[in-house]
Amino acid sequence: MSKKLFLETLGCAMNSRDSEHIIAELHEKEGYETTDDITTADLILINTCSVREKPVAKLFSELGVFNKKRKEGAKIGVCGCTASHLGEEIIKRAPYVSFVLGARNVSKITEVLHKDKAVEIDINYDESEFAFNDFRTSPYKAYINVSIGCDKACTYCIVPKTRGEEISIPIELILREAQKAVERGAKEVFLLGQNVNNYGRRFSGEHEKVNFTELLRRLSAIDGLERIRFTSPHPFHMDDEFLSEFASNPKICKSMHMPLQSGSSKVLKDMKRGYTKEWFLNRVEKLKALCPEVSVSTDIIVAFPGESDEEFEDTLDVMRRVKFDQIFSFKYSPRPETEAEHFTNVVDEDVASMRLTTLQNLATDILDEKNKMQLGKVYRVYFEELNQDYFVSGRSDNNLLIKVKGSDELLGEFRNVKITAIGRTILSGEVVG
Ligand code: 5AD
Numbered sequence: 214m215s216k217k218l219f220l221e222t223l224g225c226a227m228n229s230r231d232s233e234h235i236i237a238e239l240h241e242k243e244g245y246e247t248t249d250d251i252t253t254a255d256l257i258l259i260n261t262c263s264v265r266e267k268p269v270a271k272l273f274s275e276l277g278v279f280n281k282k283r284k285e286g287a288k289i290g291v292c293g294c295t296a297s298h299l300g301e302e303i304i305k306r307a308p309y310v311s312f313v314l315g316a317r318n319v320s321k322i323t324e325v326l327h328k329d330k331a332v333e334i335d336i337n338y339d340e341s342e343f344a345f346n347d348f349r350t351s352p353y354k355a356y357i358n359v360s361i362g363c364d365k366a367c368t369y370c371i372v373p374k375t376r377g378e379e380i381s382i383p384i385e386l387i388l389r390e391a392q393k394a395v396e397r398g399a400k401e402v403f404l405l406g407q408n409v410n411n412y413g414r415r416f417s418g419e420h421e422k423v424n425f426t427e428l429l430r431r432l433s434a435i436d437g438l439e440r441i442r443f444t445s446p447h448p449f450h451m452d453d454e455f456l457s458e459f460a461s462n463p464k465i466c467k468s469m470h471m472p473l474q475s476g477s478s479k480v481l482k483d484m485k486r487g488y489t490k491e492w493f494l495n496r497v498e499k500l501k502a503l504c505p506e507v508s509v510s511t512d513i514i515v516a517f518p519g520e521s522d523e524e525f526e527d528t529l530d531v532m533r534r535v536k537f538d539q540i541f542s543f544k545y546s547p548r549p550e551t552e553a554e555h556f557t558n559v560v561d562e563d564v565a566s567m568r569l570t571t572l573q574n575l576a577t578d579i580l581d582e583k584n585k586m587q588l589g590k591v592y593r594v595y596f597e598e599l600n601q602d603y604f605v606s607g608r609s610d611n612n613l614l615i616k617v618k619g620s621d622e623l624l625g626e627f628r629n630v631k632i633t634a635i636g637r638t639i640l641s642g643e644v645v646g
């Protein structure tokens with residue numbers, strides 16, 4: 214009988230891809246199969262996120278639950294960003310944990326498995342050319358890493374300390390991955406990097422130096438590949454060449470994530486984001502001029518240390534002007550080993566909560582207003598998921614989540630869909646061609 218792996222993944226798309234790598238390595242080299250039933254698992258893994266404090270605090274209560282539920286002899290391992298940042302402390306606080314594997318040490322999973330109390334968290338470890346075994350959660354789309362780590366120094370962010378310096382993955386490896394995915398039936402690739410459009414700055418060996426725009430061009434030459442998405446681009450690196458390739462290349466999906474973080478130039482400076490409110494608005498304006506159908510999503514942090522009422526108003530002002538199609542919003546959470554951790558002009562918790570509510574209400578109003586205009590529109594949808602009650606869902610080019618009545622015959626297929634009903638998270642429609 215095969216050994217069973219239970220794996221819980223938290224955090225970003227990068228973590229989801231790391232989990233695919235972990236599953237592939239454990240399957241090929243150790244014969245593990247995944248299970249959803251923790252009580253039957255021989256190995257229990259949690260792939261953690263440390264970007265905000267709350268999930269980190271939750272980790273230990275979750276580990277306690279794992280410990281109670283595990284069958285006798287089952288091992289527990291902690292992977293990902295919190296593993297990188299807490300390291301050995303995890304085993305001190307939860308002695309039943311067998312190993313700790315950092316976000317930059319994924320390829321060592323089969324090594325740590327056989328060592329007791331191993332802690333592998335070296336953030337200088339270079340996995341940019343490691344040949345991971347193959348595993349994909351979805352046959353319809355393939356996540357492909359284009360770089361590891363992050364070279365920015367945003368003052369609130371722990372990621373450079375958990376994923377190390379930025380190294381680009383050689384273009385030939387990326388193209389090969391995409392080609393392989395297409396041969397296996399995927400029509401969409403999803404490129405991943407902490408600053409995906411900073412691609413090509415540094416490679417670990419001698420490789421052809423191409424930038425992100427050129428990478429997009431080369432990928433779109435692959436026959437059978439119909440859609441390219443990517444996350445997360447950085448507004449600072451959105452030069453004109455990149456924006457015009459984005460707008461004119463029909464294979465690039467017309468949805469752009471533009472993490473604003475704050476609409477105030479003063480706060481942006483304190484965050485060391487490298488751009489101003491005006492630069493951000495200018496990039497959005499240019500993008501929308503080149504590509505009127507684009508949808509724009511963003512990340513926003515409220516109540517960063519020192520943020521005044523007026524500065525928060527600047528964020529609302531950008532919201533009203535850009536009319537984001539989706540926002541991910543957070544209260545500032547101080548993180549260890551970051552510059553902002555030492556900032557003393559902390560915003561009151563009550564004020565922070567109020568700002569978050571104000572921001573989210575505005576985002577909902579904007580979305581409701583935009584959604585009203587969707588009725589009757591027709592979108593080309595790529596179907597990826599079978600839901601309950603005979604619904605199949607997928608995404609439009611500009612990233613709207615749309616469901617129709619149908620069966621698995623639609624999976625992996627493109628159809629034109631007319632929108633017939635509006636929901637906040639998903640639109641409903643009917644296939645019209
Ligand atoms: N506090 C709150 N939100 C944060 N993010 C990153 N670091 C912090 C922090 N210390 C948010 C940013 C980022 C998203 C992934 O998480 O908005 O874009």
Ligand code: SF4
Nearest residue numbers: 224225262263264294
């Ligand atoms: Fe979380 Fe950031 Fe790590 Fe992703 S890279 S798992 S968002 S801390």
